[in-house]
Amino acid sequence: xxxITAENVTFYYENDDEQQNSIxxxxxxxxxxxxxxxxxxxxxxxxxxxxxxxxKHFNAMLLPQGGSVYVDGIDTKTEGKTFDIRKQVGLVLQNxxxxxxxxxxxxxxxxxxxxxGIPPKKIRERVDNALKAxxxxxxRKHAPYKLSGGQKQRIAIAGIIAMEPDCIVLDxxxxxxxxxxxxxxxxxxxxxxxxxxxxxxxxxHYMDEAVLADRVIVMDKGxxxxxxKPREVFSQVHLLKKHRLDVPQAxxxxxxxxxxxxxxxxxxxxxEECVEMLEGILK
Amino acid sequence: MSxxxxxxxxxxxxxxxxxxxxxxxxxxxxIEQGEFIGIMxxxxxxxxxxxxxxxxxxxxxxxxxxLNGKDIWENPKEIRKVRFQVGMVFQYPEYQxxxxxxxxxxxxxxxxxxxxxSEIDKRVRDAAxxxxxxxELLFKSxxxxxxxxxxxxxxxxVLAMDPDVLILDxxxxxxxxxxRDILLSQICQYHKQRKNTVxxxxxxxxxxxxxxxxxxxxxxxxxxxxxxxxxxxxxxxxLEEIGLRVPQITKIMASLNEKGYDxxxxxxxxxxxFAEILTKLNKEGKLW
Amino acid sequence: MVRDxxxxxxxxxxxxxxRMDARAKIVLLISFIVMIFCxxxxxxxxxxxxxxxxxxxxxxxxxxxxxxSLKVIIFIVVITSVLNLFYGTGDPLWQWGxxxxxxxxxxxxxxxTIRIICLxxxxxxxxxxxxxxxxxxxxxxxxxxxxxFHIKVHEIAMMMTIALRFIPTLLEExxxxxxxxKARGADMDSGNIIQRIKALIPVLIPLFVSSFRRAYELAMxxxxxxxxxxxxxxxxxVLHMSAIDYIMIALMAVVxxxxxxxxxxFWELV
Numbered sequence: 159x160x161x162i163t164a165e166n167v168t169f170y171y172e173n174d175d176e177q178q179n180s181i182x183x184x185x186x187x188x189x190x191x192x193x194x195x196x197x198x199x200x201x202x203x204x205x206x207x208x209x210x211x212x213x214k215h216f217n218a219m220l221l222p223q224g225g226s227v228y229v230d231g232i233d234t235k236t237e238g239k240t241f242d243i244r245k246q247v248g249l250v251l252q253n254x255x256x257x258x259x260x261x262x263x264x265x266x267x268x269x270x271x272x273x274x275g276i277p278p279k280k281i282r283e284r285v286d287n288a289l290k291a292x293x294x295x296x297x298r299k300h301a302p303y304k305l306s307g308g309q310k311q312r313i314a315i316a317g318i319i320a321m322e323p324d325c326i327v328l329d330x331x332x333x334x335x336x337x338x339x340x341x342x343x344x345x346x347x348x349x350x351x352x353x354x355x356x357x358x359x360x361x362x363h364y365m366d367e368a369v370l371a372d373r374v375i376v377m378d379k380g381x382x383x384x385x386x387k388p389r390e391v392f393s394q395v396h397l398l399k400k401h402r403l404d405v406p407q408a409x410x411x412x413x414x415x416x417x418x419x420x421x422x423x424x425x426x427x428x429x430e431e432c433v434e435m436l437e438g439i440l441k
Numbered sequence: 442m443s444x445x446x447x448x449x450x451x452x453x454x455x456x457x458x459x460x461x462x463x464x465x466x467x468x469x470x471x472i473e474q475g476e477f478i479g480i481m482x483x484x485x486x487x488x489x490x491x492x493x494x495x496x497x498x499x500x501x502x503x504x505x506x507x508l509n510g511k512d513i514w515e516n517p518k519e520i521r522k523v524r525f526q527v528g529m530v531f532q533y534p535e536y537q538x539x540x541x542x543x544x545x546x547x548x549x550x551x552x553x554x555x556x557x558x559s560e561i562d563k564r565v566r567d568a569a570x571x572x573x574x575x576x577e578l579l580f581k582s583x584x585x586x587x588x589x590x591x592x593x594x595x596x597x598x599v600l601a602m603d604p605d606v607l608i609l610d611x612x613x614x615x616x617x618x619x620x621r622d623i624l625l626s627q628i629c630q631y632h633k634q635r636k637n638t639v640x641x642x643x644x645x646x647x648x649x650x651x652x653x654x655x656x657x658x659x660x661x662x663x664x665x666x667x668x669x670x671x672x673x674x675x676x677x678x679x680l681e682e683i684g685l686r687v688p689q690i691t692k693i694m695a696s697l698n699e700k701g702y703d704x705x706x707x708x709x710x711x712x713x714x715f716a717e718i719l720t721k722l723n724k725e726g727k728l729w
Numbered sequence: 730m731v732r733d734x735x736x737x738x739x740x741x742x743x744x745x746x747x748r749m750d751a752r753a754k755i756v757l758l759i760s761f762i763v764m765i766f767c768x769x770x771x772x773x774x775x776x777x778x779x780x781x782x783x784x785x786x787x788x789x790x791x792x793x794x795x796x797x798s799l800k801v802i803i804f805i806v807v808i809t810s811v812l813n814l815f816y817g818t819g820d821p822l823w824q825w826g827x828x829x830x831x832x833x834x835x836x837x838x839x840x841x842t843i844r845i846i847c848l849x850x851x852x853x854x855x856x857x858x859x860x861x862x863x864x865x866x867x868x869x870x871x872x873x874x875x876x877x878f879h880i881k882v883h884e885i886a887m888m889m890t891i892a893l894r895f896i897p898t899l900l901e902e903x904x905x906x907x908x909x910x911k912a913r914g915a916d917m918d919s920g921n922i923i924q925r926i927k928a929l930i931p932v933l934i935p936l937f938v939s940s941f942r943r944a945y946e947l948a949m950x951x952x953x954x955x956x957x958x959x960x961x962x963x964x965x966x967v968l969h970m971s972a973i974d975y976i977m978i979a980l981m982a983v984v985x986x987x988x989x990x991x992x993x994x995f996w997e998l999v
Contacts, residue, residue, distance in 0.1 A: 183587070204617045205588060217953060241955050249953040256943045257950035261739065261861040261894045268965035270954040281965040299741040303897040306484065317954060333615045336484045336644050338684065363617040366689075402619040407647070407689040407711050414715045420722065432693045433700075440702065440721065498908050521914055529912040536902075537909040539934035549931065553914030584938065598913060 161230060161325060161357055162193040162216055162247070168224035169211055184211045187380035188225070195324070198351045198358045200371035200388075202403065208380040209361050213329045216359065217247040230324070245274060248318030250328040254310035255303075263305075263313055264289065264298040270321040281320075288320040291354065292346045308339025312346050319350065325357035326350065332364065344370065365392070365404045369427050376403065393425040408432035415439070442510050443471040444638050445495060445527075445606060450504035452490050464490040466662040467504065472606075472640070477632055479649035479670065480642040482659030483684050488642055491659065492608050495640075496527035508606075525554050528604030532611045534595035538583040543574065543594045546583050550602040568601035569594075571631045573623075589620040593627070600631065607631075608640045613648060621645075625652060646688045650674060650709040658685065671707035690714050739860050744789030745973065746858045751867035753974035757981050758855050764985050765844050771836075773991035774843060780984055781847040790857045798853045799846065806845050813837040860966075861893040867968060883959030891947070899940065906935050 169186045183206040193199055203209045214220040215227050218234040227234045229243050248270075251257050260266040264285050271281045289295040292312040302310055311331055318326055328347065332340040344367060350356045360371065368374050368388060375385040378401050384391055392398070395405050395413035405413070408426045412435060416422045420439055426432040452465040465487045472478060482488040493499040495506055497513050497520040506513050513523045528550075531537070540546035547568055551561040569579055572593035578586065583594055596612065609628065613621040629652055632639045643649050649656060649670070656673040658666040660683040666673050673680075674687050677695045681687075687695070694708040694717075704721075708714050741747075746754070761780070768774045785795060799806075817834025824830075856864070869886035876882055910931045911917065917928045 204619055219949065219953065241957065244953060244955050251946060251950055251953075253946060255898055256946035257953075259894060259947070259951060259954075260890060262741075265860060265862040265965070269951075269956075272962050272964060273955040273957065275961045275963050278963060278965055278967050281963065285965060301739070301897070302894075303901070314950075321954065337686065338483055365618075402622065404618040408693060410711045411690065411693070411714055411718075414711065415718065418719060429689055429693050429696070433696045436693070436697060436718065437700065439727070440697075440718070493908070496912060498911060521916060524912055524914055529909075531905065531909045531912070534909065536939055537906055537913075537931075537935050539931045539938075549910075549915075550913040553916070602913070 159195055160192045160228075161195040161197075162359075163228045164189055164191050164212075164215065164222075164225070165227075166190050166225035167212075167215060167222040167227060169208075169215070169220060169222055171211075184208055185380045186211050186215075186222075189377075189380070189382055190225075191375060191382065191385075193325070193357060193359060196351075196355050196357055198348075198370070198372045199360065200368035200374045201359060201361045201377065202363065202365075202368050202374055203377035203383075204363065204401075204403070207377045209377050210329050212377070213249065213327050213359070213361055216325070216327050217249045218243045219249065245321055246323050247325045247327060248321060248323040250311070250314050250318055250326060250331050252330045252333050254307060254314050254331075254334070257314045258302045258310065258317070261301055262298075263294065263300050263302060266302060266313060267298075267316045267320050270317055274321060284320045284322065285316075288316040291319055291350060292316045293342075306339060307335045308342040311335065311339065311343050315343070315346060315350075319354075319356075323356070325359065327359040327361070329361045330363070331360075332362065332367065340364075340367075363404075365406050369406060376401075389425055389427055392427060443507075444474045444509060445472040446470070446507040446510075447495075448505045448507065450491070450494060450501050450506060452487075452494060452499060453502045456502055463662050465494070465501075468664045470657065470664060470667055472638060474605075474638055475636050476638055477629075477652060477654045478638075478640045479653030479656045480640060480659065481644075481646070481649060481656060481685055482665075483644075486659040487662040488659040489610065492529070492610060492640060492642060495606070495608060496529050497523045498529065521553075525550070525602050526604055527606045527608065528599040528602050530596050530599045530607070530609045530612055532614055534599075534612075535583075535588070535591035537598075538591060538595055541582060542580050543569075543583050543586070544579040546594060547579075547598045547601050550598055554602060564601045564603060565597075568597040571600055572597045572627055589616060589623075592616065592620075593624065596624075603635075604637070606638045606640065608642070610642045611644065612641070613643070613645065621648070628652070646674075646686055646691075650688045650691065658683070670709065673707075674709060675707035738794075738856065740790055740794065740857045741860075742789050742858065744787060744858065746784070746788045746854060748971075748973065749858075749977065750968050750970045750974045751859050751863040752871055752968055753970060753978060754855050754859060755864075755867055755871060757977060758851060760981050760985055761851050762848065764981075764988050765847050767985070767988050767992065768844070769992045770995050772995045773988040774840065776984065776988055776991060777847055778843055781850050784854050785850055788854045788858050790854070794857060795850055795853055799849055802845070802849055806842055809845065810838040810842045813841050862890060863966060863968070865889045865893070866964060866966075870968060883962075887959075895943070898943075899936070902939060903932065903936060906932050 167186055167189045171184055186208045189212060201209050201212065211220065215222060218240045221235050229247055232239050232243065234243055258266045259269050267285045267288055268281050271284050286295065289298055292315050294309060294312050294316060297305065297309065302313060332343050335343065347358055347360060348370060351358045360367065362368060371388060373385065374388050374391040376383040376391060383401065384394060384397060392405050392409045395410060398405050406427055408429060408431065411432065412422050412426050422435060426435045447468050447470050450465060450468045454462045454464055468491060480488050490499060494501050500514060508523060508526060513520065538546050540549065544565055547565045548561050551564045574590065574593055574597060578590065583591060586594060613624055616624065625648055628639065641649065641653065653670050655668065656670050657664065658673060665683060674691050677687050677692060688709065690711050691708055694704050694714055698704055704717050708717065765777055768777045814830055814834045815828050817831035817837055819831045819833050821829035821831055865886040869882055872882045907917065915928060915931055
């Protein structure tokens, strides 16, 4: 069943600067896509390709200028439904420092449910569950500014989970983190997808993160360039390289070998797959 | 003589208080003129404190930093001069832009050096050229630039001081792959032309593998390794033990060697791996 | 470093004072401040000091933290007590030119010192034991009657919550920007006042710009989390006045009466 549907969405930022007009940054130019319930989607592309603009359409932070976005069957343009949609689709932003409101972890996580007018006892339950889901329960009394980037970002995710959404959109949540923080956040995202069956839309420009998704959508200049299973998408090394996007090194090596005439049936994505493939051809 | 040498360099935060914390512990290192050094280590390993001691932004609690053989703290009043010789680009440097135009912002450093107007103009234009900021962009407000352009303008602000040693703390953090590639090749280009010493702090093993001659690894306030890039990345297991990774391609080739193949140790790029595999296939006649 | 500020820091715990209602604590602090300035003689001052010590002990916060918050204002304490020292009247005990020290000067200096210390300790006890959200929540509730005058009580409380949350972040950022500008040769440690103020421009402008960016992003994040103002909001931690709070308020009333009584009864001890 489709949970989110975008139909031919267009959106342009108004820009007074004449020079910028020719470039039209961050715009969306006729994007249609569907997201199924429980799916894990990676949305890939350069800065300014429109992926963040797209993200804000999923929870009615932006409304399409042309076309429509439906969340669970409801048009995001429907008046009076904005907050119902935001409750269902949570948005996590890039900089964890700028999305935490309160000075104590658990009080910050409670912010969302408090806005929804949930009774106090229920909020407590939700906050505890949300913190446990991202493995930050033991930090519930800490001050956010003393935590690491990865921990802060997981608190931000907990703040969204506490609203019990069906879907979480994460707009480059790992861009400002170190490798350890990235791992922590990715593990939390995967766990939420698998165990809590939350639909995930992960916006990123790290290829190794996109590999984890069920489906990868690549955007370029406000349009969808290609989409499919990670293996299908990353096999198109030539196309991705042409648009100066990364491919995993394992896939790139296989592609080069294939181009020089080595027979390769299955394009590898991970280290293990690549070692296996190389063993096969070297044997 | 090494351009930078440290002798038992240490820094302790909150010395003589209950919050005492050792950030850098007895680091001895010699960096030669013209080397490109990659610095790795996870957050809190002491690498940021270490590089900030090299240009006198942090004063060591014990030990010495020698710049061209001279202790930089010999005359504390002259410490600003050291900062002109050892340029430092911080993480997210675009957040330090403040002037009305990009041109003025880049000239902030040279102005503080007390250079003549014509010399300042030359340096600003040279620095801007290195990071590919074209003429008309120079007279825009830095706040009107795109993210990548802001980053490059801020880096130009340090390049314009023409430092003998350039330290960059995660210059590519937060950029997309294209922005990262462009910036890295600009830094390499700059290094090649100026033949100066560059220290690059990065979490991206792939970036470090691509550009550095030598790598310094920091772990828990100590200098864990300091060796040629190839040799450091050959120590796959050791790096993983201290929570660091090697580039994917290096790992793949290392696991093949473990299974009895004889590829070179410490392969760093896809091109290198490709060439070696192809040679092997050719030799064995498996590639028709 | 700018980061070592303990002011407004909350230290979670489970002491008697931690468990008290934030509204009660604010009311108690206000009456305690009144009491400090009502203490006119040594007996009432001793009583005030004793209450302060009781507060500090029952807060369960390590003495070290209190000393840290005193350290910040030690300069002010020293200046005011020295000034008071020379302000006395009566026979001089020691004189040098127009400077003279008298018994009344000494007693004034001791008075002022003890008063300031009590004030700081009691205020710290409140911030140490009350989470910022509870504190602003309590203020919101206490200020509720002001709504009659169309004062936006909820918005003020929300602003205070956010300010408390961002103080450490902005202090850290100031530090970073200063280091970055120093690396470009900015000279912030020498020169006269005007030069020093000028040297701050490269720090202040980036700080403003980034504060606006943060404010914009925070507003967006709050909207994403369904924030729509104070209407229809609930609270996870509901303020609840219990027996302890009423007892404490009653006790405070007794002590305050005691102080006033001491002032009248021992008036000759001033």
